[in-house]
Amino acid sequence: MRDLFHHQLDVLVLQLAHMCDLTAVAMRRATDALLDNDLQLAEQVIADDVSLDEARDRVEHDVQMLLALQSPVATDLRTILSVTLSVERVERMGDLAEHVALAVRRRHPETVLAPPLHARFEQMAEIAIRSAVTAGWAVRGPNPMLRQQLTADDQAMNDLHRSLFAVISCGEWRHGVAAGVEAALLSRYYERFTDHAVSVARKVSAVSLRRECQAAVPGPVHSLG
């Protein structure tokens, strides 16, 4: 049976996993708003971002409480530090989804994304959202299959981000400089979103694997105090 401290640690980790899921939802909605030029949906993404900020504040508060009251060491300490660092990245993922929605709102009723780029951005969104969901799974527990998925997604996103420049710099681009710039910045938001997700997944995977191993070994693991 797990003690109270480890239950609190599990709750902390699950809060982080839930935040990953929220960013996946935010990026899905922000992309739908982008592709359908849906102002109402964009407004919803912008308004909802506050819940991610609040979730981050709660996690940071819980981290302080756990560190101050339980004085964890070894793997438990690494888990808490890894959650502390990851929660900032996940909150930033929410900001990046919000940036997409803000671009939609800024340009409305005009569309921000040139039509020939719709399929490309749907593809970027799929990768970004999958990486956020994968990060959530990685936070919940170790799974070596996730690492392969993340590496593939990271690479695919980088390729899409880089190849966009060729598309908007070529002579066939007929949508002007402003639309080119908007597309480049939007692409950067998806790329950074995925970067953060991959980084979170890798950081927590390493820790959760050690926690898993320790859970199989009886004995004190978390406190000198």
Added chain:
Amino acid sequence: MRDLFHHQLDVLVLQLAHMCDLTAVAMRRATDALLDNDLQLAEQVIADDVSLDEARDRVEHDVQMLLALQSPVATDLRTILSVTLSVERVERMGDLAEHVALAVRRRHPETVLAPPLHARFEQMAEIAIRSAVTAGWAVRGPNPMLRQQLTADDQAMNDLHRSLFAVISCGEWRHGVAAGVEAALLSRYYERFTDHAVSVARKVSAVSLRRECQAAVPGPVHSLG
């Protein structure tokens, strides 16, 4: 006289301050490389970034040691957590300076920045570098004057970043879509660099002010253990 733990904490804080200074140097050199199209200097910025990564790793290691061996609470714990969060941002500032250098290398021997934008980017660099130096001072100790400087710099950078779009989207822009996109992304690097610096300065200012107040009051401040 301060005890060993507080000396270790001071060293941790000074490591972070030194990292802020390194990012200011990196951004100065990256900007010089950008404005002079100096490939050698760009290569130096790219090579030097590893020292910031190593500094981050050292700080993270020291944080783990301090948390595990000293079980700090209250203000000391908040200081350590604030350093933990800030060090990631400062390392990211180094990455953003490196991004500027990488853009120079990618385009060399062509220039990446259109000549009419040189003065604007020199101005952005001055603000970015000053914000990194200010962050370093804020980490070293509280100073209410710094807050005003940061707020002004943050606002000035946001204005420069936003107004760039008007410049490259207007009919008088004669440098093409690719140069417009490069300028927008470079501008975004300076803006994010400053954002991180301001965020670090604000986070550590709040904590260092509390530490200063506590240092004036005798009695135990750091441990229940």
